[in-house]
Amino acid sequence: MIQRSAQAMFKLSDEQLQQLLHELQQRTGITVETPRWLLEEYLGERSAELGMSSVQGYLDSLKDDLGSRAEWLALVDLLTVKETRFFRQPAAFQQVRQEVCTRAQADTIGPEFSVWSVGCSTGEELYSLGMVVEHALRDSGCATNWHGIGTDVSFGAVARAKIGRYPERSINDIPLAYRSRYIRCEDKDQYWVCDRIFNRISFFHSNLMHVENAPFAKFDIVFCQNVLIYFDRITRLHVIDQLLTRTRAGGLLVLGAGEDIGWHTDQAERISQDGVTTYRKLGGFENG
Ligand SMILES: C[S@@+](CC[C@H](N)C(=O)[O-])C[C@H]1O[C@@H](n2cnc3c(N)ncnc32)[C@H](O)[C@@H]1O
Incomplete structure (x- = not known):
């Protein structure tokens, strides 16, 4: 500052x-x-x-x-405002966990499961998603591979995210069940996201203003929270449209409460709950 x-x-x-x-x-x-x-x-x-x-x-x-x-x-x-923390919106992470467990039990997950943290800031959001997905898959006895991508317009934030090391005050936001499994204390006040999570995650610089050009495939979970609130309404609508094109059929687009601007589409069904605005893309389950 x-x-x-x-x-x-x-x-x-x-x-x-x-x-x-x-x-x-x-x-x-x-x-x-x-x-x-x-x-x-x-x-x-x-x-x-x-x-x-x-x-x-x-x-x-x-x-x-x-x-x-x-x-x-x-x-x-x-x-840019880069404020973030681990498990920032617990209800959204709970919804992701429920989604993975339900799909694993119903056998609608393919060999690859993918997650995109849009406007990932310094990485806490994507590492939280990684812990949730890894835990839910293994709990369900599912051998599916997963990977996560985080993108942000700030080079500084992306560089910090790539390190995967955080101070104790940040780590305290992680529920104990995840912290004990996926966080390692290497040194005083230096905590690392363990390899089981870290090795499946990548971060890239990318500007949402050019999201249609981003060279990414489709994702099972597109997670965008506390990003579009800084955009005007027309830009928000355009970006949300684009995010849906990057969501696999059957996958979820999970938006923050502030991202909810009454967006409508006939390509997705709104399944919001507990203050989380979520859309499921229609068209069966497209597996990776
Ligand atoms: C308030 S943080 C939210 C971080 C995280 N999603 C969360 O909810 O904790 C907003 C992030 O959006 C990023 N951002 C803002 N404009 C962007 C753009 N045009 N393209 C990509 N990222 C952007 C900022 O750099 C910042 O890291």
């Missing part, structure tokens, strides 16, 4: 602020809620580092398509 400093001398005019927020919105879909003073501090520090003395000089440098790419990524990294 940037502290207030002499760099607060950097001032954006209303027009420059609007232009910047508009451009950020176009690139990431998100409506940035960073306070103006913090935005000015960040831009002030960055332009000083880059040897630029004027606001306009810095803003102009963001316009050059090739050279500005890294700078945009740095801005996006700073301005």
